[in-house]
Amino acid sequence: MPDADARPLLEVKGVTVRFGGITALDGITFSISRGAITGLIGPNGAGKTTLFNCLSRLYQFSDGEILFEGQPLRAHPAHAIAALGIGRTFQNLALFRTMSVRDNVMLGGHCRSGTGFLGNALRLPSVRREERMLGEQAARMIDLLDLGEVAHRPVSDLSFGTAKRVEFARALMSRPKLLLLDEPAGGLNHEEVDGLRLLLRRIQSELSLTILLVEHHMNLVMRVSDQVVALDFGRKIADGTPAQVQAHPDVVRAYLGVEA
Numbered sequence: 001m002p003d004a005d006a007r008p009l010l011e012v013k014g015v016t017v018r019f020g021g022i023t024a025l026d027g028i029t030f031s032i033s034r035g036a037i038t039g040l041i042g043p044n045g046a047g048k049t050t051l052f053n054c055l056s057r058l059y060q061f062s063d064g065e066i067l068f069e070g071q072p073l074r075a076h077p078a079h080a081i082a083a084l085g086i087g088r089t090f091q092n093l094a095l096f097r098t099m100s101v102r103d104n105v106m107l108g109g110h111c112r113s114g115t116g117f118l119g120n121a122l123r124l125p126s127v128r129r130e131e132r133m134l135g136e137q138a139a140r141m142i143d144l145l146d147l148g149e150v151a152h153r154p155v156s157d158l159s160f161g162t163a164k165r166v167e168f169a170r171a172l173m174s175r176p177k178l179l180l181l182d183e184p185a186g187g188l189n190h191e192e193v194d195g196l197r198l199l200l201r202r203i204q205s206e207l208s209l210t211i212l213l214v215e216h217h218m219n220l221v222m223r224v225s226d227q228v229v230a231l232d233f234g235r236k237i238a239d240g241t242p243a244q245v246q247a248h249p250d251v252v253r254a255y256l257g258v259e260a
């Protein structure tokens with residue numbers, strides 16, 4: 001029996017997605033080790049978001065398989081993905097703007113809730129215990145993401161960069177093993193991107209997280225990632241360390257549109 005921790009956390013094997021005549025993903029294969037930060041790059045339309053949507057089970061793939069901890073994701077519907085240990089953030093903020101930071105973060109723990117409707121209505125001791133635990137976890141995430149000073153403010157009061165950290169905190173409440181980040185640097189200024197790089201490293205090590213991020217900000221991807229996977233027109237064109245991928249002739253060609 002192979003050691004469960006030794007096998008990759010995520011294995012993407014020959015995944016293909018077609019939309020009518022368009023092949024958005026064409027036999028994509030790569031794997032991600034536990035604890036790694038992996039950057040997924042590629043020009044516009046390369047298939048990055050489509051791959052993310054397959055990992056969250058929002059899209060069906062026609063061929064191939066995705067294994068998470070050795071188990072096929074196909075067996076799990078989209079609503080069960082968070083409970084399985086895959087969390088995500090979106091390109092556009094998906095927060096409740098009039099609610100406080102703390103309440104938004106608390107909502108992220110909902111998918112782990114084991115108490116049913118009746119238990120909540122009757123305020124059983126198990127419900128109160130769970131609420132207390134959620135509150136403690138939210139406080140930890142708020143602290144980890146430096147949101148303590150704004151915890152009671154509505155999200156509408158926050159700068160875009162701070163609101164992005166609220167989205168992170170909320171995604172972390174489901175205690176994911178794999179966190180999918182869709183363009184976390186989008187809309188951030190230079191200073192905020194640098195802060196994000198340090199933050200990603202910190203949450204990765206403190207929570208023993210594995211992270212897959214789609215990102216156009218090359219400087220961030222190359223500095224924060226252990227592994228980079230490059231797509232172009234739905235195909236994988238490179239997979240390796242940041243230095244290997246950056247120097248790969250197909251990557252240079254895809255980005256610059258010239259012969260390397």
Ligand SMILES: Nc1ncnc2c1ncn2[C@@H]1O[C@H](COP(=O)(O)OP(=O)(O)OP(=O)(O)O)[C@@H](O)[C@H]1O
Nearest residue numbers: 019022023024042043044045046047048049050051
């Ligand atoms: N729901 C959909 N219906 C039809 N075509 C789609 C759909 N989603 C994606 N596509 C097509 O699949 C291809 C890959 O798109 P995708 O959004 O995955 O690329 P991307 O790498 O995320 O691009 P970007 O960096 O611009 O976000 C594109 O040709 C796109 O038009």
